[in-house]
Structure formats: structure tokens, C-alpha cells
Amino acid sequence: MRISELSRGSGVSLPTVKYYLREGLLPPGRAMGRNQAEYGDAHLRRLRLIRALIDVGNLSVAGVRQVLQAVDDAELPGHDLLGTAHEAVAGSPRADRSTSGWQAARAEAARIVADRGWLVHERAAALDQLADAIAALRELGQEDMLAMVDGYAEATERLAVQEVGLVLARGDRAAMVEGVVTGTVLGEAVLTALRRLAQEHTSAGLTEPG
Amino acid sequence: MRISELSRGSGVSLPTVKYYLREGLLPPGRAMGRNQAEYGDAHLRRLRLIRALIDVGNLSVAGVRQVLQAVDDAELPGHDLLGTAHEAVAGSPRADRSTSGWQAARAEAARIVADRGWLVHERAAALDQLADAIAALRELGQEDMLAMVDGYAEATERLAVQEVGLVLARGDRAAMVEGVVTGTVLGEAVLTALRRLAQEHTSAGLTEPG
DNA sequence: GGATAGTGGATAGTGATGCTATCCACTAGG
DNA sequence: CCTAGTGGATAGCATCACTATCCACTATCC
Structure with a gap:
């Protein structure tokens, strides 16, 4: 799962996902190359939890x-x-x-x-x-x-x-x-x-x- | 009661009292002159209520x-x-x-x-x-x-x-x-x-x- | 009556927060 | 090879709740 899919799948805008990554709310994905990372289901669930806690x-x-x-x-x-x-x-x-x-x-x-x-x-x-x-x-x-x-x-x-x-x-x-x-x-x-x-x-x- | 007494009596800083007046949280005092106004006990109680609601x-x-x-x-x-x-x-x-x-x-x-x-x-x-x-x-x-x-x-x-x-x-x-x-x-x-x-x-x- | 502290009123500035936008060099996928 | 997308960095923005400064003026005390 790439970052844009993570964004679409959670309803959280892509810049905001990046922001949560920066802030350490969301753990970084598994790096697959210099500019490619892999996110899993755990990331999606974590992102939903973050939104629930905030909203x-x-x-x-x-x-x-x-x-x-x-x-x-x-x-x-x-x-x-x-x-x-x-x-x-x-x-x-x-x-x-x-x-x-x-x-x-x-x-x-x-x-x-x-x-x-x-x-x-x-x-x-x-x-x-x-x-x-x-x-x-x-x-x-x-x-x-x-x-x-x-x-x-x-x-x-x-x-x-x-x-x-x-x-x-x-x-x-x-x-x-x-x-x-x-x-x-x-x-x-x-x-x-x-x-x-x-x-x-x-x-x-x-x-x-x- | 003048505005500074209102501030001291409530523990709210004077600029903040002025701010609450501007924002319409606190009703204006009774004007006693061009730059003098009289505040009463009701103002003090109101100010405490405001702080409680906020804090x-x-x-x-x-x-x-x-x-x-x-x-x-x-x-x-x-x-x-x-x-x-x-x-x-x-x-x-x-x-x-x-x-x-x-x-x-x-x-x-x-x-x-x-x-x-x-x-x-x-x-x-x-x-x-x-x-x-x-x-x-x-x-x-x-x-x-x-x-x-x-x-x-x-x-x-x-x-x-x-x-x-x-x-x-x-x-x-x-x-x-x-x-x-x-x-x-x-x-x-x-x-x-x-x-x-x-x-x-x-x-x-x-x-x-x- | 003169100094001083304080007043109401206006306007501008500040710091924190939670994003949002842009740019970059790079690369996966068609 | 081209294009859309990527991670990473940096800068910008809107809101909120104050906070600070300036002003002309006045009450009050000596």
C-alpha cells in the first residue's frame, strides 16, 4: 500500500498523512527504495484511531x-x-x-x-x-x-x-x-x-x- | 469598582478583561465620564463564570x-x-x-x-x-x-x-x-x-x- | 495646580496549534 | 521515455486566545 492509497482509504488528506508521519503519530512505512515505502493494514487502522482520538x-x-x-x-x-x-x-x-x-x-x-x-x-x-x-x-x-x-x-x-x-x-x-x-x-x-x-x-x- | 479592581479581584489580567469586554462576554460598565466606567459585583461574578467555562x-x-x-x-x-x-x-x-x-x-x-x-x-x-x-x-x-x-x-x-x-x-x-x-x-x-x-x-x- | 497613575478605546502583535502548499530529486509503471 | 506519484524538506496559512502598545484624557493626591 502506497501513501496515496493510505490517504484515500482513510479519508485523511495526503499532506495530513505526511504531517502525522513527521509528528511521529504514524510509524514510517517499510522503505522499498529511496523514494518508495510500503504501508500495511496496521497503518490504516492506526490512522483511523488517530482521527477518532482527535475528532x-x-x-x-x-x-x-x-x-x-x-x-x-x-x-x-x-x-x-x-x-x-x-x-x-x-x-x-x-x-x-x-x-x-x-x-x-x-x-x-x-x-x-x-x-x-x-x-x-x-x-x-x-x-x-x-x-x-x-x-x-x-x-x-x-x-x-x-x-x-x-x-x-x-x-x-x-x-x-x-x-x-x-x-x-x-x-x-x-x-x-x-x-x-x-x-x-x-x-x-x-x-x-x-x-x-x-x-x-x-x-x-x-x-x-x- | 474600576476596571483594574475588576482585574485584581478576579485574577484575570487587565488586557484580558478588556478583551472580554470587546468580545461581548462581559457587559460594559456604567459610563461615568469620557474615560471612566463603573463596574459592579455582577461583573465580577460574570467574569468568574467566564473563566470557569473556559478553564x-x-x-x-x-x-x-x-x-x-x-x-x-x-x-x-x-x-x-x-x-x-x-x-x-x-x-x-x-x-x-x-x-x-x-x-x-x-x-x-x-x-x-x-x-x-x-x-x-x-x-x-x-x-x-x-x-x-x-x-x-x-x-x-x-x-x-x-x-x-x-x-x-x-x-x-x-x-x-x-x-x-x-x-x-x-x-x-x-x-x-x-x-x-x-x-x-x-x-x-x-x-x-x-x-x-x-x-x-x-x-x-x-x-x-x- | 502640577505630577502621576490609571482609564476607555483602538489597533497591532504574539505564540501555539493543526494543518496545507510547494518544491525537489527521484523512480515505478505503462 | 514519459508521466504520475513518492519521500523528504521547508514554508505558508488560518484560527484562536490572548497580550502589548499607544492615545488623549481624567481622577486623585500632594
Whole structure:
């Protein structure tokens, strides 16, 4: 398979394919001569994964590279891959994390997790993100929204068992690795889309007739 | 309150405050002279809301403007505000929605919602986002992940009742409007952070010891 | 009343990001 | 041999979210 077929087969423009090669998102093809290289099915699948992570998962090119490096690291335990995927979707923090309000929110996040008995790395990026959100809610005087935290935690805990089980049910390592990435990133897209739909349905039912 | 106090009080740099004024995110202060204007507490709260939507909610400046215009529209029913908030968080679509694969995914999204008995506008942005994710999962050969859809739908349905109830419990319209926006955007941040933490906990428990 | 810090308003510049375009010497395939 | 296509390099572009500078002017303090 030549580069133009790779482009046509994936719907990604040829200059963009070259760009992904340059950026190291896509491994180089097998060189067959000074200006000829051979790409395989793996390249096509990889290219589709890249597009899904960027288009649906809203990952940056840098985030995608980070994830794919972890995917390609055969040594990395599956659990660490999950952490890497979570860091990549997190992106770089935009909130100010030096204020006392944030520190308090961060402590609150740690407490929520501890109360649940969840065992997570204390430097997990998701803890910081939870703190970002809690700090923002408090600063806006919307702390009553924090009443939802219990419900969220309970729901996500139940879902996580299913999600992790689904991935572990796959036989081989390679399939599990892909499952971690797609489950994390695309699963999140599915979940938030459904959340919005559920909200719209409920809001229509509770506000319109009354 | 002068513009520099507004800047200091919110932690937003003065040039950025001016930028938000230019962009119409922040309403102009009450003019007290040719080059003097008076800002109030409402400006400070608005500025904090803007930062939360951008930093935590990952909204674009255009998205924030869209949301705030809806917030300020006293005529708009609460339910339509929810739809506007959902459109703003959606951003502009990056996936290709003209393929037959996407059309099929879109039909599947509509079917999922219909099977649940959810009543949502058939042009809801969230339906397209759900289709984006479903199409991506299928294209990647990860359709077994769609087994999670039922669990997600059930969980989000239950949560939506609590969420909408929480907002409706607020007395006045203004507080409800703010609740819709923060609940949608910041609630999503809380939910996804907790999802990641739950996944890490579950993954550690199921993969490490075995 | 004079110095100074700050103001609103306008315009231009910046850095990051994600491509897109062009050029090149070269070569596979008809 | 001709043409379309290749890998590789470099440069350009549009968008976004600020950031910086300049201006005439004014409130305020001494």
C-alpha cells in the first residue's frame, strides 16, 4: 500500500498523512527504495484511531502521540496505559492551581475518593481535574451542585466495573490495549452525549408540562 | 469598582478583561465620564463564570458568548437554555458526517434514544455527538464497547432526574439559569473526573493482584 | 495646580496549534 | 521515455486566545 492509497482509504488528506508521519503519530512505512515505502493494514487502522482520538475524543496531536507511545510500549502494564490515556485527555491545566481555594478543593477531592475507598495514585491527573471543578463550583457559589458528587461516584463506580471487565474479557494484550484507549476516550464521548440527551428528556418532562 | 479592581479581584489580567469586554462576554460598565466606567459585583461574578467555562468546561470564547447570550435572554425558556448550553459545549463538529457509516450511526443513536422512550429534539447536537462516537467505535472494530451503552443510558437517566431536580429546587429564575449552565458544564467535568478515578481504582483492583 | 497613575478605546502583535502548499530529486509503471 | 506519484524538506496559512502598545484624557493626591 502506497501513501496515496493510505490517504484515500482513510479519508485523511495526503499532506495530513505526511504531517502525522513527521509528528511521529504514524510509524514510517517499510522503505522499498529511496523514494518508495510500503504501508500495511496496521497503518490504516492506526490512522483511523488517530482521527477518532482527535475528532471524537478532542485530543491534541501531542496527546495522541503520548497515548500512542504508551500503546506501542510493550513493556508498559495495562494499568499504566490507563493512566497515560487519562493524562492525555486531560491536556495541560488551564486553571490556576496555586490559590488556597484550589488547595482546599484538591483536599476535598482526595477526601471524596478516600471516603469511597478508591485506591488511586495520589498524583492522578483526574484528582486535579476534580479539584478544578470543585474549586470553580465553590467560587461561583454553586456548592449545592456538589450534592451530585455521591450520585456521580456511585454511578461511575458501577460503570467502571463493567468497562474494565469488558476490556479484560478480550483475549490478547493488543486488543486490550486498544480497548483501554477507545474505552477511555470514545466511551467518554458516548457517556457525555447520553448525559446530555437524558438531561434534555428529563428537563422537557419536568419543566414543560408544569 | 474600576476596571483594574475588576482585574485584581478576579485574577484575570487587565488586557484580558478588556478583551472580554470587546468580545461581548462581559457587559460594559456604567459610563461615568469620557474615560471612566463603573463596574459592579455582577461583573465580577460574570467574569468568574467566564473563566470557569473556559478553564474547566473547555468552552471556546465563542461558546461562552453563546451561553451568556442565552443566560441574559430573559424570554428564553429554561429548557431552551439547556439546549444552547449543550450546543456550546459541543463546539463545531470535526468528524465527517457525510459518510454512510455516520448516517447509520446517527440512525442507531436515534434508535437508542427512542428505545429508552426519551423525548428529545431530533436535531439535538448531542444526537450527532453520540453518532460521532458510535461511528468511530464501529470503524475501529470496537463495537463490543457498545455493550456499555445501556449502562450509560440507565445511569445518566437516573442522574438527570437528580440534576434537573436540583436546579428546579432553586427558587428564582436567575439562580436556575446559572444552575443550568454550571450544572451542564462543570457537572460534566466532575462526572468525567470521577469516571476516570473509578476506572483507575477498578483497574488497579482487577489487574494488579491477578 | 502640577505630577502621576490609571482609564476607555483602538489597533497591532504574539505564540501555539493543526494543518496545507510547494518544491525537489527521484523512480515505478505503462 | 514519459508521466504520475513518492519521500523528504521547508514554508505558508488560518484560527484562536490572548497580550502589548499607544492615545488623549481624567481622577486623585500632594
